[in-house]
Amino acid sequence: MSNNEFRRPVSIDYAPRGxxxxxxxxxxxRQLTAIGGSYHNEGGLFCGPCGDEFxxxxxxxxxxxxxxxxxxxxx
Ligand SMILES: [Zn+2]
Numbered sequence: 181m182s183n184n185e186f187r188r189p190v191s192i193d194y195a196p197r198g199x200x201x202x203x204x205x206x207x208x209x210r211q212l213t214a215i216g217g218s219y220h221n222e223g224g225l226f227c228g229p230c231g232d233e234f235x236x237x238x239x240x241x242x243x244x245x246x247x248x249x250x251x252x253x254x255x
Pocket of ligand 1: 206231
């Protein structure tokens with residue numbers, strides 16, 4: 181329940197009834213859309229575990245992009 185200390189760069193909606201996970205074909209639980217980083221506007225329907233994987237991938241991509249922005253300095 182204390183899961184919002186870190187703001188996730190993914191918007192989460194309920195999956196339409198009867199939809200399938202894009203990655204494993206199981207019944208989808210949620211519809212995820214990336215709202216930052218190189219995954220911007222990518223997303224789809226995912227079951228629980230795949231949704232967690234997707235969220236982690238997007239979060240890592242955003243974190244990587246941010247650290248590059250701050251460490252890459254023009255000469
Ligand atoms: Zn899945």
